[in-house]
Amino acid sequence: xxxxxxxxxxxxxxxHGDPCSVGTLLAALPKAEADALRGILADKAWxxxxxxxxxIEEGHEVGRQTIGRHRRGxxxxxxx
Numbered sequence: 001x002x003x004x005x006x007x008x009x010x011x012x013x014x015x016h017g018d019p020c021s022v023g024t025l026l027a028a029l030p031k032a033e034a035d036a037l038r039g040i041l042a043d044k045a046w047x048x049x050x051x052x053x054x055x056i057e058e059g060h061e062v063g064r065q066t067i068g069r070h071r072r073g074x075x076x077x078x079x080x
Contacts, residue, residue, distance in 0.1 A: 020075035021062040025055070041071055 019027065022041070025033075028036045040046050040054070048067045055062055069075040 017076050019077045020066050020070055022066055022070040024073070025060055027060060028070035041067075 011073055018024075025039060029037060037055075046055065048064060048071070051067050052064045055067075066075060070077060
């Protein structure tokens with residue numbers, strides 16, 4: 001497929017299904033903690049790496065790349 005054809009077809013569809021590890025964590029956290037994480041994810045001053053380090057320090061397991069995909073709405077959770 002050419003780039004011109006891909007442009008006409010539009011972006012690939014996001015695979016939907018079970019939430020990514022960030023979405024799973026958001027659903028499992030108490031409301032105040034989930035709200036805090038949503039705020040951190042929305043704040044551009046927080047880098048993906050600093051979010052990853054913070055979550056690991058708090059005992060949560062998520063993938064580094066998953067954080068970026070979730071923030072961009074490119075994970076299985078779909079647009080945030």
